[in-house]
Amino acid sequence: MKDVAKSAGVSVMTVSRAFKNDSSVKEKTRDHIRKTAEEMGYVFDSLASNLRTQRSNFVAIVIPSVNNANFADTVRGLSDEIEASGRQLLIGNSNYDVQREEKLIDQLLQRRPEAIVLTGGRHTDRARQRLQSAGIPVVETWDLPEDPIGHVVGFSNSATMEALVAHIAASGRSRIAFIGGDGNGDTRGAERRRGFVQAMEARGLPADRLVGIGSPPASMHSGAEAMARLLNDQPDVEAVMAVSDLAAFGALTECMRRGISVPGQIAIAGFGAYDIAAVSVPPLTTIDVTPRAIGQKAGAMIVSLLDGQGLPGDAPQIVEIPTTLSVGGTAP
Amino acid sequence: MKDVAKSAGVSVMTVSRAFKNDSSVKEKTRDHIRKTAEEMGYVFDSLASNLRTQRSNFVAIVIPSVNNANFADTVRGLSDEIEASGRQLLIGNSNYDVQREEKLIDQLLQRRPEAIVLTGGRHTDRARQRLQSAGIPVVETWDLPEDPIGHVVGFSNSATMEALVAHIAASGRSRIAFIGGDGNGDTRGAERRRGFVQAMEARGLPADRLVGIGSPPASMHSGAEAMARLLNDQPDVEAVMAVSDLAAFGALTECMRRGISVPGQIAIAGFGAYDIAAVSVPPLTTIDVTPRAIGQKAGAMIVSLLDGQGLPGDAPQIVEIPTTLSVGGTAP
DNA sequence: GTAAAAAATGTTATCGATATCATCATGCTG
DNA sequence: CAGCATGATGATATCGATAACATTTTTTAC
8 A cells, every 4th residue: 555655646544545435535536546556456455454443344154064055045145235235254164063163153253253143052152152252243043042142033943843743743644753863963953853852742642753864964865865764664654854855855755766655655844945845746845944034134133233323232133033834745 | 462461471472472382482371371361251363463474364265156066065175175274264156247256356355365266267357367466376166267367176067068968969869958047157057058069069960959047056946947948849859958957857857747758758967966966766867077076176286385385476287177977867 | 815614635653463683591511 | 600502581663554633735705
């Protein structure tokens, strides 16, 4: 900037002002400076600017995996809002591991984000502390934590799953299995499993048909494999609920390979309303959680907190995202 | 840091040294400082560090869309390598738009990344200039540009598509259609279309069955829709090649809905070896471009350039990624 | 035409960590 | 125990932009 100033025959301060064009610099001077800078190949250094202004102009989001269309949709929704406000989005992925998440949060906070978005409501104690003392808006998404760190934009995975069980059970099926991760690494998956078990027990139905698919994320392939195991071990199963559409579709393909009619012999339900749900033949019965809307709402909330008059200490907002049951052909 | 120093009874310099534990600080002093800092809730400010050291410790990647499993895999491969070297990855998405890419590159360069990874080989002139004068390693991926900016890790989309046409044509089918984007926004898609046309013409086959699916990315839904149009307009079609597995699978489902046998009446081929290709019934004939390996290779290259002795001005490396034909049931 | 207001530009100190050089403490050698 | 190497710590300037205040130039008002 000093070089540009010298070359343009003005002070550095004028150059600085010329670059954030709101300030009071004569139009002619500004154009001249801009042109000079362009010719010199000058690139503004936002590192220095960020340090001086104490504003990093970016928002961080921690997701379990970039490789998941649902989270990608949330990222897209968030990204749209954040970028429209002139900020950038920094994405970190935790690989479904709260320890890794803690480390990531530490790293991200060192870069002084203006706000941070988390996926899920379960975190290490240390991560919670760090976030709380960071003094920036924290938004937990994809969940309704009992004891939120700050703001929340999400839905209850367990309650939503219970509604889905109600739908399946209403068709008279009682031997219902759940395909999903067996650990607690994927907290949303664990919540869904918990919702399944609760709903089954509330109806006096056996809730012991839990088929594990190993470490998250649940893939189409792992769903097919789990279905194969289930069909071998408990061929009398009447319905299968999967932790996600991907696993559900995998299960459906396994039925197709074996000539098992869906939903005739076995009903299948997924979760997440992925693209595959609508295209699949038959379409999947699933739950639409509007992942993009989650991101958008979180983004809008953050932008209004940062740009609005509201102080960071404002009362935490809890936004519950409505989920809808999308009845397809696999479980009418 | 000043506060921590005062509280721990040492100078700021000692605190600074205590945090990058390589330096010569007595172990006892370091532990004391670390503990004091932890208690005070001190969070290291990497903004200041980055400014002083002129090293941002992050690498940027520009992808067309986060919402695409192939690019997500590349991001994952890159992320693994970059994070293992202690750096962070900043992801920007260009929405398949070179103008937007140019703007994004400008923004990213202002944050002084240590290297930048691009998807595709087509960029605006201004973006090329900026990148060239940035003085950092630039890696173009997913393509083999004629005039690369710097390093390259990719494959030829057109040549790969030609190989796929060869496979289909070898089965004796000649009325072959291509389903893909009709514009040039998705440069990789456009290259594949070009490869299709070239291969068809080289065989003296008609290359006019091009079915557009609107703006990228090609989705399962848009593939199904395109297939429906194709079947209505040109019911005599014998084979369909899609710009991606997602569109291919959508096309397959449309055939299933209409009771058209695949591959009996119509053969279908995709591109990308997405999860769906292996799980689909029948499995899709597709091209595996090993997206994750692309990311890993690019990441390894960058890390070796940054951490190795090699100067940034070193000779550009061109790494061609081998693609493999994966013959499934849709086009044996 | 002059005084006051407004606009445009300049000067200096600063954000928080660190490179560099300086200083002080400690250990080792003969 | 002097003399020197080594280890540990401190003081100061600096990275590049900008806030805050100071100064100069231009415009407006009477």
